[in-house]
Structures are given as structure tokens and as C-alpha cells.
Amino acid sequence: MKIILILLLTALLLSVVAIGCKKTTYVEYNIDRNSCNGCGECIRVCPNDAISFDAHHKAVIDQTRCTKCGKCVLACPNSAIY
């Protein structure tokens, strides 16, 4: 039962990845929460006030304000933004 569930979930993950291969012009930066240490460097460099701390003191990007300049990607010391 366990193995079946694991395989099902893995298959679901991979299928989402496979189907999602159609390219879009829409750009969106996101933060890998496992790698974010909450240092705030991205908040400091963001020219649009698009990044703030969430309730767990990790950085989160406001997609409605982000202008995709990419400054936060270079500023992050943990390479957590992609």
C-alpha cells in the first residue's frame, strides 16, 4: 500500500512536470523555502517593495508587484531564488 501511494504521488509529480513543458512568456521568480535563511538581502535590493517577510520570517515574493528585474536572484547568499 505504501509503495503504491509513493509511486502514485511520484507519478503525479512527474506528470505535472512533463505536461508543463509548453513554454510561456510569463516570468515568475519564486523562493525555495528550504534554502531561505531569512537574511533579508533580497528585500534590501528589491526596487519595487515586492519582497517581504512572511509569518515564519522567510522571504516571499509578491507577484503582483515584481517587475522581474532579477536583482534578488543575484543578491541571495543561499541561491534560494529561482
Added chain:
Amino acid sequence: MRKVCACMSKQRYLLILLLLLLSGLKAQTHLKTEFLGVVSEAKPIWLNRTQVETRQNLGGNFSFDLNSRWDAADHLLGDFPQQKWLTALAEFTYQQPQLLKVCASYRNTLFGSPNSLGLYPNWNSLFEYQRQMEHQSTLLIEDDLPRLDAEAYAIHRNLRVKPIEYIYDFGTDQFIATPLPEQGLDNVYSGISAAYEVLPYLSLGAFTDIKRANFDTDDFYSLNSAGAQADLNYKLSRILRISGSVRWTNRYNENLPPQATNLAQSSIRLQHNLLSNLNGYLSFTNNSCSDARLDTLYLISNLFRAHLQYTFSYDPAQDSYLLAGVKLSTQNDADAYFAEAKSVLLPRWYASAGVRITPDAYNRYSGQLSWNFDPFSDVFFTYRLDDNKNGSPRLHYLGVGSNIYF
């Protein structure tokens, strides 16, 4: 203006240090400070970075955390975003084991930069803003029950700005910068989420988040989102663990393109302890989106990340290691390759070196020599070279610093 801002920063920083001292001697405190000279083709810059982290048990189920970080440079250089920067977080936590946890926090951030930004709305070039400071209040309530993982939060963020309006002057045929009175830009965030562990290794949940911005009367920056999530966390063997999640978010905002209405985020992570002192992980994350009708799924970005760390057994303190990693996200030009090594040279003496390569942006090389004057505290000499590839000058950081735990 710059002098006023710097003065305010110093006063607040001293106040925080005073509060820290008053909070009692039983607090566990980490103080890190660095004094750096930054050399480039231009005039050298002097930079001080100080960080304070303290945790105090207040008795009963209460605790208090204070985190503060202060960066101050004597002048702006290149892309340094702020000449002065202070962010301080104070958080009270109440925890009732096996029941709930409540965190109430306040964060204050001071921006010390003379630069004006075209913040809101970003399509209106007739206004610019100088960020002064930001207040952020947060309330977080989490349950601590065996199979239910639920939380609710509310955040209020108030950004104090000095607006500048560019008014066209027909006489001179130019735009005149006209300062306006200081104002506050508010953002309110709230949300709830709940996940139930249907099996010991599988949980299913749902969430909703609401954001409102009061400076924007037509809801240009407001965002409603809701979604569902499945998380897997399973130990395949004594040395191998697999975790993964699928998260589907429906979001509404008139600023987002229709094809980004639905966001699908899926991730899978393999954590492996190959030997007692060799461990690493592989992770893969995919972000895709679709419109409201779910006709087509579009790829936004993929993230592949791998880490491998070997800890040398000859160091009794377990602080000598070799680490290598890679992060690949080609869709957003966010690839990075990094490696780091640290080793004990003599008793209490450590040396470390690191390299970080980000294609088309910069290569960073760093080295540090440190001396531990007690098991946890040290003083160090540090050097860093940022070899920029985008036309920005090379920056050499050279300095001394210390980490003190008491």
C-alpha cells in the same frame, strides 16, 4: 536627509542594544560584527556589519527572541542598495505543548538610501518614493496536535515613504521634482491553512490567503488565492528519505496575466546519508501555470538542486568539511555552482575557502582564517572577491570580525 536617517538608525540601534541588556543575563546571545574595507576602481568604502541574535526564556511557556542586523557604509558604491540598513525583529512566543503555539512579532526596518524608487504604481513615472522605514506586525497561531497541522496568520506592513512628484513646468519645459509630505503605504495579509495526516507519511491540506493594499483604490495590488496541497514524507531506508509535494493555487489579481491564474508547484526531494560523515540531497521543483479554464499547462520554471557535504573525521569539533552544490534554473537565468571547504589547521585555528559561480553575473571567491578563543566564539580575518561580469567593477572585501556567543 541622509544625516537624519543615519542618526535615527543609530538611536534605534542603541535602543535595541539597551533592550537586549535589560532583557537579562540569562539570554542566549550571538553577536557577530565585521569591519570591512571594500576596494574597487573608485574610492574605497568602509563597511560595518553587525548582527545580534538573542533568545530568552521568560518562564512558563513564554519566550522572547530578538534579531537585529545593521549594515552601515560611509558612502554608496555601485550597486550597494542601501548606505545604511537596519532591520530588527522582536518576537514573543507562547507554546502550550501538544496544543498550540502563538507568536506575536514586530519588525522595524530602516532604509538609509538617498535613491528614489518608482514604487507604486510602477507604470506611473510622475511619482517616486524615498523609503524611510517599515513597520511590520505579525500574529501567527499554529496548532501542536498530533495529526492536524493548522495555522492562521495576520500581517500588517506599513512602509513610510517620502513621495516626490514630477510636475511639468510649461515655462522651463521641464519636470520639476516636488517633495510631498511623508505618507504610509499599507499592506495587510491574512491566511489560514490546514493539513491532515491521512497516513503516517502522507498529508492532505487546503489553504487560503488574502492580501489588501490600501494605497491602491482599484485593487491593482490586492491578491486572493486559495488552493490544495498534498505532502509526502517517507523514509525509504535507514539512509534514504524521500519527500515531495504537489500544490495547486488559484489566484485572482487583475495585474496577473490570465495564463497565470492557476499555479501548480510540485517538488520532490531525496535525502541520502551515504556514510556517517557524507550526506547530500537532490531536489527538483517545477512551477507551472494555466488559465482559469485549465486548457493548457505552461512551464514557468524548473529548479534542480544538489548538495553533497563531507565532514572530516580528524576534527573533534566536527567543523571541518567539504561542500559542493549546484542550482540549475535555466528558465530564469538563475544557475549557480558553489563549493566550500573548511578545515582545522592547528588547535583552535581554522581556514576556509569558497567559490560561487553564477554564469553571466559574477564569480565570487572567498577565504577566511579564524581563531576560536572559546569553543563557540571566534575572531577572523576575511577576504572576498566579487568578479562581476556585467560591467560593474571588481570588488575586493578585506576585513576583520568576530562571532561571540554568551
